[in-house]
Each structure stands twice: as structure tokens, then as C-alpha cells.
Amino acid sequence: MSEPAPPPAEPAPAPDAPASAAGGPAADATPNATAPALAEPAPAPDAPTPPPQELVRSPLSDGEWHRLHPLTPLLRGGLFLVVVIGIIVANLRDRLVFLFLPVFAPDLPAEELEEWEGSGDPIDFIVVNDLYLAAGIGVLVVLIGLTVIFYLSWRFHTFRITGDDVEVRSGILFRTQRRAPLDRVQGVNLTRPMIARLAGMAKLEVVGAGTDANVKLEYLSTVNAEAVRSDILRLASGRRLADAQSGSAAGGRTRMGALSDTVSRGITGLIEGDEAPVAVPDSVVHIPVLRLIVSHVISPATVGLLFGIGAITVGSVLGTPWLLIGMVPAVIGFVAYWIRSIVRSLRYSIAPTPDGVRITFGLLTTITEIVPPGRVHAVEVSQSVLWRAFGWWTVRINRLTGRSLSESNTDQFTTVLPVGTLVDVERVLRLILTSVPEAEWPLILRQGVLGPEEDDPFTDTPRRARLLRPLSWKRNGFWVTADALLLRRGFIWRKLAILPLARLQSLALHQGPLGRALGVASARAHTVAGPVYSALGAIDRVEALRLFADASAGTVRAASVDRSHRWAEEQV
Amino acid sequence: MTNNPETPVPDSTPTRTDAGPAEAVVAAPDATDAVVAPDATDATDATAVVAPDAPAGPASLDHGTFTALVEPRSPQRLELERGVWHQVSRKYLWVQRITSGIVFSILLVVVLVLVLALGQRWALIPGGIVTALLLWDFLLQSRQARAIGYQLREDDLVFRRGILWQRMVAVPYGRMQLVDITHGPLDRGFGIAQLKFVTAAATTGVAIPGLEQATAETLRDHLVAVAESRRTGL
Numbered sequence: 001m002s003e004p005a006p007p008p009a010e011p012a013p014a015p016d017a018p019a020s021a022a023g024g025p026a027a028d029a030t031p032n033a034t035a036p037a038l039a040e041p042a043p044a045p046d047a048p049t050p051p052p053q054e055l056v057r058s059p060l061s062d063g064e065w066h067r068l069h070p071l072t073p074l075l076r077g078g079l080f081l082v083v084v085i086g087i088i089v090a091n092l093r094d095r096l097v098f099l100f101l102p103v104f105a106p107d108l109p110a111e112e113l114e115e116w117e118g119s120g121d122p123i124d125f126i127v128v129n130d131l132y133l134a135a136g137i138g139v140l141v142v143l144i145g146l147t148v149i150f151y152l153s154w155r156f157h158t159f160r161i162t163g164d165d166v167e168v169r170s171g172i173l174f175r176t177q178r179r180a181p182l183d184r185v186q187g188v189n190l191t192r193p194m195i196a197r198l199a200g201m202a203k204l205e206v207v208g209a210g211t212d213a214n215v216k217l218e219y220l221s222t223v224n225a226e227a228v229r230s231d232i233l234r235l236a237s238g239r240r241l242a243d244a245q246s247g248s249a250a251g252g253r254t255r256m257g258a259l260s261d262t263v264s265r266g267i268t269g270l271i272e273g274d275e276a277p278v279a280v281p282d283s284v285v286h287i288p289v290l291r292l293i294v295s296h297v298i299s300p301a302t303v304g305l306l307f308g309i310g311a312i313t314v315g316s317v318l319g320t321p322w323l324l325i326g327m328v329p330a331v332i333g334f335v336a337y338w339i340r341s342i343v344r345s346l347r348y349s350i351a352p353t354p355d356g357v358r359i360t361f362g363l364l365t366t367i368t369e370i371v372p373p374g375r376v377h378a379v380e381v382s383q384s385v386l387w388r389a390f391g392w393w394t395v396r397i398n399r400l401t402g403r404s405l406s407e408s409n410t411d412q413f414t415t416v417l418p419v420g421t422l423v424d425v426e427r428v429l430r431l432i433l434t435s436v437p438e439a440e441w442p443l444i445l446r447q448g449v450l451g452p453e454e455d456d457p458f459t460d461t462p463r464r465a466r467l468l469r470p471l472s473w474k475r476n477g478f479w480v481t482a483d484a485l486l487l488r489r490g491f492i493w494r495k496l497a498i499l500p501l502a503r504l505q506s507l508a509l510h511q512g513p514l515g516r517a518l519g520v521a522s523a524r525a526h527t528v529a530g531p532v533y534s535a536l537g538a539i540d541r542v543e544a545l546r547l548f549a550d551a552s553a554g555t556v557r558a559a560s561v562d563r564s565h566r567w568a569e570e571q572v
Numbered sequence: 573m574t575n576n577p578e579t580p581v582p583d584s585t586p587t588r589t590d591a592g593p594a595e596a597v598v599a600a601p602d603a604t605d606a607v608v609a610p611d612a613t614d615a616t617d618a619t620a621v622v623a624p625d626a627p628a629g630p631a632s633l634d635h636g637t638f639t640a641l642v643e644p645r646s647p648q649r650l651e652l653e654r655g656v657w658h659q660v661s662r663k664y665l666w667v668q669r670i671t672s673g674i675v676f677s678i679l680l681v682v683v684l685v686l687v688l689a690l691g692q693r694w695a696l697i698p699g700g701i702v703t704a705l706l707l708w709d710f711l712l713q714s715r716q717a718r719a720i721g722y723q724l725r726e727d728d729l730v731f732r733r734g735i736l737w738q739r740m741v742a743v744p745y746g747r748m749q750l751v752d753i754t755h756g757p758l759d760r761g762f763g764i765a766q767l768k769f770v771t772a773a774a775t776t777g778v779a780i781p782g783l784e785q786a787t788a789e790t791l792r793d794h795l796v797a798v799a800e801s802r803r804t805g806l
Contacts, residue, residue, distance in 0.1 A: 209772070400772075502804075505773035506743040511650050513736055519648040526741075526773035541648055552742040556727040559746055559804035 049163040055234050058227035060220075061161035065169075068157055072219045073150035075196050159217050166206050166215050166232060180208045180215040182236040183565045186400040187356070188229045189369035189413070192222070197366065204229055207402040214402040233355035233370060238566025281358060283349030284431065285417065285424045291392070295419035296342050298386045305334050344411075345418045350428060355568070357431045361412050369413065374564020375399055376432050377503040378525075378532040381425055381449050382495040393425045393449070394418060397432065398530025414531050425449065433498060435483050448488050448496045451475050458488055459547075461538045465520045468538040478523065478536055480550045483558050485525060487536045497534050499525050501558035507551050509544055523547055632790055633658050642718040642735060650738050652730065657721035663762040664782025665717045670758060672710050679703065722780055727802070729769065729795070731778045741778055746802035747771045751792045755785075767791060 050063030060066050074081075126135045149172075157170040167179045187207040196202060202225040203218035220228065309327060316323045346363040356372035378398035387393070395417035403413075417428045426445055429436075436444070447456050458477035466473040472491035479486040485504065487497040504525055511521040521544040522537035539547070638659040643649055683699035686692040715735060723730040725742075732740040752768040759765055765788040769778040783791065 505747050505771040506741055506776040506778070508739060508741040508776075509650050510740075511738045516644060516646045516648045516738075521650055524775070526771070526775045528772050529774055541650065545650065545652075548740070548742060552728055552744070556744045556746070556802075559744060560802070562804060 051161060051163040051231070051235050056161075056231045058224060058231050060224055060228050061231040061235075063160060063162045065158040065160045067154065068159065068217060069201055069219050069221055069224075070154060071199060071201065072157070073154050075199065075201065075219050077150060159215075161228065161232060161235070163235060166217075168215050168217065178215050180206050180213070182232070183238070184209045185232070185236045185372065186375045186402060187369055187371040187413075188232055189367055190225055190229060192366045192368075194364045201225075205402075206232060207400065209400045210402060212403065229370065230355070233372065236372065236566070237355055237568035280349075281351035281353055283351050283360075284427045285348075285350055285420055287345075287348050287419060287424075289346070291390075291419060292345055292348075293338075293342055294390075295387065295392055296338050296345075298384075298390075300384065300386070301334070301337075303386070305330065345415075348418060350416060350431065352431055357416075359416060367412055371399065371432070372564070373434050373567045374500075374502065374562065376500065377527040378500075378530060378534055379429065379432060379498040380495060380532040381429070381498075382490075382493065385492050387419070388494075391421055392419050393422065395420070395425060395428050396531045398527050398532045398534075400528050422449065429498075433484070433500065435500065435502070437482070440481055444486065444496075444498070448479070448486050448498075449494070451488075451494065452477075458486070459539065459543045462520065462540045465518045465538045465540075468514075468518070468520065473538070476536065476538060478539060478547060480547060480554060482554070485547075485551050485554075487523075487525070487534060489536060495533070497532050499527060499534055501551065501554045502562040502564070503527060504551070504555045504558075507548060507555070509548050511541070515541075520544070525551075633787055635787065636661050636663070636784055637787075638662060638718045640718065641721050642715045644735055644738060650740055652723070652740075655723045655725060655730070657723055657732070660717060660720050660780065660782035661764050661784045661787070663764050663784075665714060667758050667762055667764065667782065668713045668717060669710065672706055672713070676703070676706050679706070717782065720781065724794070729778065731769075731780060741776065743769055743771060743776060743778055744802070744804075745795065745798045746804040747776075748795060748799040751795050753788050753792060764788075769795065 051061060053062075056062060126132065152172050153170070156172050156175075157168075159166070159168045161167075163182075165179045165181045167177065169175065169177045185206060186209055189205050189207065191203040191205065192201075193203070196219055200222055201219040202222045203216060204220055204225045205217075206215040208214055217225070217228070219225075308330060312323050312327050343363045344365075345361060347360060347366065349358075349360045351358050353370060356370045356375070358368065358370045360366065360368045376397050376399055380396050381393055382396070383393045394415065396415050399414065401413045416432060417424060420428065422445065426441065429444070430441070443457055447453060447458060452458065452460065452474055456477075458479045460475070460477035461469050461473040463473075469476045472489065475488055475491055475494075477488050479488070483501050485499040485501060487499070489495045489497075504527060506526045508524045508526065509521050510524065515521055515538070518538075519541045520538045521541050522535060523539060523544055524535040527534055641657050641659060643651065679699060679702055683695050686695035686699075716733075719735045720733045722732070727746075728742045728744045730740065730742045732738070748769060749772060750770050752770060753765050754768065755765040763785045764782050765785050766779055766781045767783055767788045769776070769780075780791075
């Protein structure tokens with residue numbers, strides 16, 4: 001109410017308002033529109049704005065510091081404990097054997113048993129010297145120490161969700177504080193590893209824009225995690241302004257009115273199932289398990305394996321039979337790889353939610369991620385030549401996963417459709433590329449994905465340069481629409497890269513001596529790192545310069561009207 | 573390699589008030605654009621505003637730089653139809669030459685020690701090959717340095733380099749995450765610096781070498797100011 005809506009005449013600076021509010025302490029002093037409803041003590045000078053009350057559903061996201069689930073240290077330290085127990089058991093193995101040996105083999109000579117003793121085992125030392133009490137106290141001290149450390153680490157690990165950012169503080173001796181501004185949120189994912197799932201808990205990760213920039217809330221109970229996630233997304237969406245405007249019409253509410261509002265909202269939420277944790281939207285794409293398995297098995301790696309097996313078989317027939325033994329580990333490794341990748345892609349679902357696309361993966365460790373609109377920097381639809389007979393495609397995206405470079409399993413965060421038919425591809429593309437106008441979809445699918453036909457909007461490699469792309473020169477081309485750059489490549493391995501201009505970072509043209517002689521150039525679009533290859537070679541020089549001009553201008557235009565960092569602001 | 577401690581983080585600049593030189597630079601490219609082709613832009617609003625205070629700009633960016641851009645001779649080369657290319661300082665060439673000289677003298681010492689002191693005659697062969705490559709590079713340096721150029725267009729920065737292998741990049745100002753000014757020991761001796769324009773994409777790779785220290789700072793302030801007014805999301 002007191003926070004003015006951005007003037008429509010100035011589109012560019014308006015989105016900065018929330019961002020600068022997150023950065024400067026001066027901005028924090030601005031009275032928040034919705035604060036009056038809360039009866040709060042006078043805030044400290046650096047106290048952030050609490051999130052508007054009508055936007056948050058979970059008591060954990062009220063702008064105060066909260067602790068994580070009490071079982072957190074056990075789950076986080078779980079691996080460590082397992083290792084320690086494993087070491088102890090390994091050390092006691094002899095001891096255990098010695099204990100049970102007489103039972104199972106009573107006729108073993110006594111002197112052999114004595115050989116087992118006196119091997120310097122610490123347990124023997126305790127037994128021999130009668131140090132049971134000291135050992136018991138030692139074990140107790142270690143247990144108490146662990147408990148205290150676990151308790152303290154839980155106690156010092158707090159998080160808070162304010163109107164502008166998500167913050168986490170942790171550490172006993174070395175304090176860490178990490179803050180993710182909400183208007184730079186690239187996605188929120190919920191990871192439920194097998195063990196945590198049995199305990200009903202989940203790890204919430206707010207994906208930031210940067211390397212190793214994620215804010216992790218591990219662990220919360222699943223219900224809380226879902227609620228907190230929808231709160232974070234609702235706050236990040238910038239719905240506050242729209243709601244504040246509609247709320248201002250009601251005028252000064254009494255506390256009673258606010259209470260009844262809360263209650264009625266709760267009831268409405270119950271009836272509509274609005275953002276309720278259990279209400280999982282239906283997937284728009286269903287992948288039959290058989291298709292998933294077949295698609296993983298029919299891969300270039302498998303072809304390589306078959307070649308290897310063939311070569312080994314030939315080799316062993318020709319006189320070196322021991323080569324066959326080498327086949328066993330290779331096959332075992334492959335089967336393990338298939339099973340792992342299939343298990344990861346099982347239970348795939350993709351569905352629209354008010355705050356972005358919800359993608360779920362994984363049979364044992366389930367990852368549910370919500371990617372808000374405008375967080376997709378590049379999309380690639382590709383078809384392996386082996387899948388061509390089946391008509392299957394895969395869709396991958398470039399996005400900021402906020403992971404450090406060393407973390408290898410970003411695959412699950414960049415594959416939005418592991419395998420699907422053209423119909424599935426269209427559904428998925430429509431979900432993740434919301435800004436593409438309706439009229440362009442048939443063209444993108446028919447011309448872009450499937451290849452050139454009559455009245456092709458793509459600009460292809462000129463005939464004189466067909467030697468540079470001997471097979472694909474008719475297909476190799478680009479198309480600049482009002483808000484996207486499309487690069488179509490590959491005759492055998494068909495690929496289409498779609499780059500939203502609003503996300504394009506820069507564009508380069510390259511030309512070598514051969515290209516200059518043929519009058520062609522290559523273009524390379526720069527986006528954030530990811531699996532999508534966004535370059536196109538052998539395009540006519542004049543067309544390349546036109547692309548350079550069009551795409552540069554289009555990028556600036558698209559970026560200036562882009563509102564997706566507060567994606568719900570304009571919805572009233 | 574030392575990072576200039578003054579390198580600004582984009583967010584820290586909105587309070588900047590000493591926009592004098594930066595403003596002048598802002599004016600320059602637009603004004604020159606306007607002179608070359610007054611009606612060719614699809615400009616929305618900016619061209620008309622900045623015309624009056626034009627003269628101050630180019631001198632501050634083009635002080636002591638090369639004046640003629642070297643381009644491939646073929647008419648099939650990549651070239652923009654309009655706009656003024658700013659070039660790098662003449663001192664950059666000397667830094668490049670001295671660097672090659674140092675590399676060559678190290679090579680010479682190694683080869684001489686191997687051949688004369690240790691009697692390893694074979695060292696002459698790789699030594700000769702590397703010397704030939706260095707000489708070739710030395711001869712090309714002058715042309716290569718003259719092929720580096722940048723344009724400050726209305727909404728984006730265009731950077732180009734290379735003759736045989738030509739590369740041209742356009743980066744919208746709003747995509748800037750930060751500007752980095754770097755100078756090595758030799759650079760410092762000659763008073764030049766490298767300006768790196770960093771975006772969210774690692775592959776953008778716009779690093780303008782061999783700018784006069786003052787030019788680099790003016791350019792940096794200009795870029796930060798312009799980026800601030802056109803800030804976009806990622």
C-alpha cells in the first residue's frame with residue numbers, strides 16, 4: 001500500500017526496486033505494506049522486512065529465525081556414523097570370529113584358539129587388564145561428545161525467510177551466513193534421499209545464480225519443506241505488489257478482520273487444495289517404463305559395448321581365450337550404469353504450477369524441482385540416430401543450477417524430458433518456453449525439429465558452401481523470431497537449439513580463411529554453461545551479419561521488456 | 573597479474589555522482605554514429621539527447637591509439653556497416669614485442685646451455701622450430717594489434733579481433749556482471765591495462781587488451797554507468 005507500484009512508463013529501472021531493497025540497509029527501513037497486521041516488537045535497525053502475511057502459509061517462513069528438523073544432524077552425520085561403525089566392526093571382526101568359533105567348531109584344538117589371542121587387539125588389551133570400567137567411560141564420553149556436537153550444530157543452524165531473501169546461518173566455531181536474494185532464485189528443489197524419505201524428511205535447496213550459490217535447508221519434514229518451498233516461490237514471484245494493490249481496496253482492517261481473513265484463506269486453501277503439499281499436479285507427459293528402459297539400452301555406449309564384445313569374441317576365437325574374462329567387468333559395469341540411469345529417470349513427471357514448471361525424477365532418491373518461468377537459458381531438442389526408428393527425442397536445457405563445477409550429477413537438473421515422442425516434446429516445450437507465440441509452434445515443430453519442408457523460415461547454408469556440411473547443408477540453419485533464436489543442425493543426429501533472446505548473454509561471429517573464401521561465417525550464441533551446444537557454422541556471410549544485427553537488437557529489446565525475475569508481478 | 577582494487581561491483585555504483593568524463597564518453601559514440609548515419613539506427617530515444625556535448629568524448633578514448641584498423645583484404649570479410657572502431661594503445665605492441673623478446677631470450681639461453689655446455693646437439697632442432705614460430709608471431713604482432721577494436725554502440729559493446737581468424741562479439745551493456753581491469757608488471761611499466769567484460773556466460777570472452785590506464789578507467793566507469801541504467805535479469 002505504501003510501496004508504490006512501478007510506473008509503467010519506465011520499464012527498465014522498475015525491476016531493480018526489490019533488488020536494491022535486498023542489498024542496502026537503507027531500503028530495509030521502508031515500512032512494509034503488509035506489516036501492520038503483525039503485532040511485533042520494535043525491529044532492530046538491520047531487521048529485514050518480514051514477508052507479507054497473506055503470502056505465507058507456513059509458520060516457518062514468517063521472517064524470524066527458525067531451526068531445522070531436530071533429526072538433521074543424525075541424517076547429515078549419518079554417513080559419518082556408518083563409516084565409524086564400519087571401522088569398529090572391521091576391527092572387531094577377529095574378535096567376533098574368536099567369540100563364535102568355539103560354538104561352531106567345538107573340536108578345534110585349544111592352542112590354535114590361543115594363537116588368535118595376543119594379536120594386539122585393543123579389546124584383548126581391555127579384557128586382559130580388566131579395564132571394563134575405563135572402556136565403558138570412554139565410550140560414554142565419545143557418545144556424549146557426539147551428542148553435544150550434534151545438538152550444538154543443530155542449535156546454531158538456523159534459517160529465515162524474509163520478504164527479500166532466504167538466509168541460512170550455520171557453524172559453531174566458524175560461522176557461515178548465506179543469503180539468496182529472492183529475485184535471483186533460479187529454482188527450488190526438494191531432494192529426498194532414501195533414508196531421509198523413510199524418516200519423512202526432505203532437503204530443500206534454493207538455487208541461486210552462480211557457482212556453488214545454493215542455499216540448502218536440510219532437513220525439514222516433508223510437509224514443512226513443501227510449504228516453505230511454495231512460500232519462497234510465492235514471495236519470489238513478486239505477487240506481493242499485486243496482492244497489496246487488491247488488498248488496499250479493503251481499507252483499514254481490524255485485527256478481527258485479519259483473523260477471519262486468515263481463517264477463511266485457510267479454509268479456501270483446504271477446499272481448493274491451493275499449494276497444499278499433497279496436491280501434486282498431474283504430469284503432462286507419461287513415459288512408459290518399457291520405453292525408458294529401451295531408450296537407455298539403445299544408446300551409442302551400447303553400440304560401443306557390442307563392438308567391444310564382438311572384438312573380444314573374435315580375439316578369443318582366434319587363439320587368446322583368456323580375453324573373454326575381460327568382458328565380464330565391462331558388462332557388469334554397463335549393467336550397473338544402465339540400472340543407475342534408469343532408476344534415476346523413473347517416476348519422471350513434469351507439470352505446470354502457478355510458480356513454474358515442476359519436474360520430478362528418481363525412484364530411490366526423489367528430486368522435485370520447480371523452475372520458475374524465465375530461468376531457462378537454452379533448450380535443445382535432439383534425436384540420437386538410434387532413436388530415429390522409434391521417433392523418440394530428448395529435451396535438455398541450459399540453466400543456472402547453482403552447483404559447483406565439481407558436482408557431476410547436474411544431469412538431473414538439465415534434462416527435462418529424458419525420452420519422449422514428438423507430442424511429448426511439444427508439451428514440454430510449451431511448458432518451459434512460455435513466451436513463444438501460438439502461431440510459431442507448428443513451425444518450430446515441423447520445420448525446426450523435423451527438418452526443412454516447404455516455406456521454411458530458417459536461413460540455411462548456401463549451396464556453394466555445401467562441402468562444409470555435406471549431409472546437413474539443407475537443414476543447417478537459423479531463424480530469429482521476435483523473442484528467440486533457433487539453431488537447427490544435424491542430418492544424422494538431429495538437433496534444434498532454442499535460445500530465448502531475453503536470456504542470451506552475447507553473440508559472436510567467427511570467420512576463418514576457408515569461410516572467407518566461401519563467403520560464409522559461423523555464429524556462436526553465448527549462454528550460461530550447460531549441455532546445449534549453441535553454435536552454427538557455415539551460414540552465408542550477409543545472412544550472418546543480418547543475424548548479428550537482428551539478434552543483438554532483439555536481445556536488448558527482449559531483455560528490456562523481460563519481467564520474469566518477478567514473474568507474477570503483472571498478474572492482478 | 574593484479575586485480576585493480578577499485579574494480580567496481582555493479583551494485584555499488586548507483587550513488588556515483590562524478591559522471592563528468594563518463595557522460596562525455598556516453599555522448600561520443602552515439603554522436604559519431606549520428607554523424608556517420610543519422611537515420612540508420614532503430615534507436616528509440618537516446619540519439620537526440622546526447623548530441624550537444626559530443627566533442628569531448630573521442631579524444632579521451634582514442635589517446636595514443638592506433639588509427640587505422642587492419643582488416644582482411646577479401647570483400648567477404650565480416651564487417652559492420654557503420655560505427656567507429658576504437659583501437660588499442662600503441663604501447664600494447666611494445667609490450668607484446670618485449671614479451672616475445674623475453675620468451676626468445678629464455679629459449680636462447682636454454683638451447684645454448686644444452687648445446688654448448690651439455691653437448692646436446694639435437695636441441696637445435698626444436699629450438700629452431702620454436703624460433704621460427706616466434707619470429708612469425710613477432711612479424712604478425714603489429715597487424716594483430718591493429719586488428720583489435722571495439723565499438724560502443726547504443727545498447728551494446730562490439731569487440732573484434734583477429735585477421736585470418738576473425739572474431740566479432742556483441743554484448744548488451746545490461747548483461748554486464750562486472751568489469752575487471754588487469755595489468756601485469758610490463759603493462760604497469762607502460763601504463764596500459766586489460767579490461768575484461770564479464771557476463772553470466774563464461775564463453776563471452778570480451779577482454780580488451782592494451783588500453784591506456786586512463787582510458788580503461790574511463791571506459792569502465794562508462795560501462796558501469798550504462799549497465800546500471802539498462803540492468804536486466806540474468
